[in-house]
Amino acid sequence: MLRFLAGKILRALATILFVVTFAFVVLRLSGDPALMMMGPEAPPDAIAAFRAAWGLDQPLWRQYLDYFGAIAQGDLGVSMRDRKPALGLVLERLPITLALMLPALAVKLLVGIPAGIYAALHRDTWIDRTTMAFSVAGYSVPNFVLGLLLVLLFAVNLRWLPSSGAESWRHAILPVIVLGTAGAGILARFTRSTMLEVLGQPYVRTAIAKGVPWYRVVNWHALPNAAIPTVTVVGFMVGSLIAGAVVTESVFAWPGIGRQLVLAVSQRDVAVVQVILLLVAGSMVASNFTVDLLYGWLDPRVRTAPKLEP
């Protein structure tokens, strides 16, 4: 168990190291920060002074270590546009994004998982086919197209709901539907296929053969085992809560982190982009780590068996 845990922690750290290195390399490759900040017409001695002040005249490995040090201390640079610390600017938007993403997550789970289970239990009936048709449609239709079609119908033609902004809960309805549809589609499909796989296992057959009532086979033998792989997908959804709504937030002018990211990219506000990149990486790593631990806890085979070759 300890070895299992150590391996997972090592992997989580490796991913963080990777993302930070990625940010550093890309930042250095994308142009001279001194020129970017001060413009090409700045006098040479001013640029030299700027370089000395920010440590840009140091050797690259030194800059790399300093960069790590700065990140470890929470110093993530200053937004080039607002001249405020980038971390604060991004964290300000976090509750706004979560106000959209948490209800959307609830929709995904409450619609997707029961639909998948239901479809698996009624395999090859019209219910199954209809559910799967909705599921394929749900994740094949891009968020922005679905969003615009809903705006056209409910905001422009019927005038029931506002088309953009974040003033009241009514503004959240359409984006939550859009975000929930795609996720519910993916989840329904995934739940269905893991459920079918479990229902084909020998222990389920044994349970049926020895006369266990059907509802008990489903609730006791099938569902807990089918839940294990589903944890991975749900974990990915939880991890991407912060960043999952880039396109949808832009469609509905929802002032969250996704929209901030798009604006920062188009203005090349590198510090803000970097903060969001690191935050997303951090939350993905944290959720993957949790999923791995949950997995080890739910499925003893994972932590005791020797590493399986796929």
Next chain:
Amino acid sequence: MPADATANSAAPPPVAAWRRVRRALAGCPLFVGICIAWLVGTVAVALTVELISPYHYAQIDLRARLQPPVFLGGEWRHFLGTDELGRDVASRLFYSIRMSLLVALLGTAIGAAIGTLLGFVAAHFRGWVDDLVMTFVDFQASMPFMIIALSVLAFFGNSLPLFIALMGLFGWERYTRLVRGMTLSAKEHGYAIAIRQLGASPWRVYGRHILPNIASVLIVNITLNFPEHIILETGLSFLGLGVQPPLTSLGNMVGHGREYLQSAWWIAVFPGLAIVFTTLSMSIVGDWARDRLDPTLR
């Protein structure tokens, strides 16, 4: 395994190939047939854009601004209407279909090639090379690709070659996982061992013998990956961060038509529907192909 047959007859005569396509299509449900027809149609549009477009995609006609499509009382000469600069929506739609298909196809192809190669590399060398490749795979799989794409675009700015290269990085990790796993098991099969014993080079073993045997699973993955590429490309272009004007993609058209949703919905809705039909068709065909081709599902 049916794939063995393809491996042995490297160059079947064209008649047989055509018959095989027909046999494969004969059993497909009507719905899948409609989807295949739509996909063939979009490819045909993409290939013949210059011939079938009534106008150039950037041709401005300020006297014919915001004209409705023909079924809403517009004229036949702009049968899908015009946008706010009087550009013909149908012509722009055709050119956009070509651009979106091109970017998605190139992206899918690059991703499949990189992923397959890395999968072979990992399975061939094992040891630390394998570990390194799989660490990359884990990293790529654990980050939402949209975020990576946006950061690269923020840091480097945008150009069409960079954008296509970026699209090529999307989804490679799935091929690597698949190819690595299947190669590890294929290497222990009699045919691979025999070929190796006969002194074939690794290129020959992997390229001529193992690849054809695992190709069906890869093809299925490609068909499932392709719609995601379309969604990513059109999404980024919709945000104004993908294909840059004056070039046009389906995402650009939707993004820009969105400002006229109240007065001229056709600017955004036609390209939007084109995206939906294309991704939906591809997903349905992909699912159908997987049920038929993927031996692990039987």
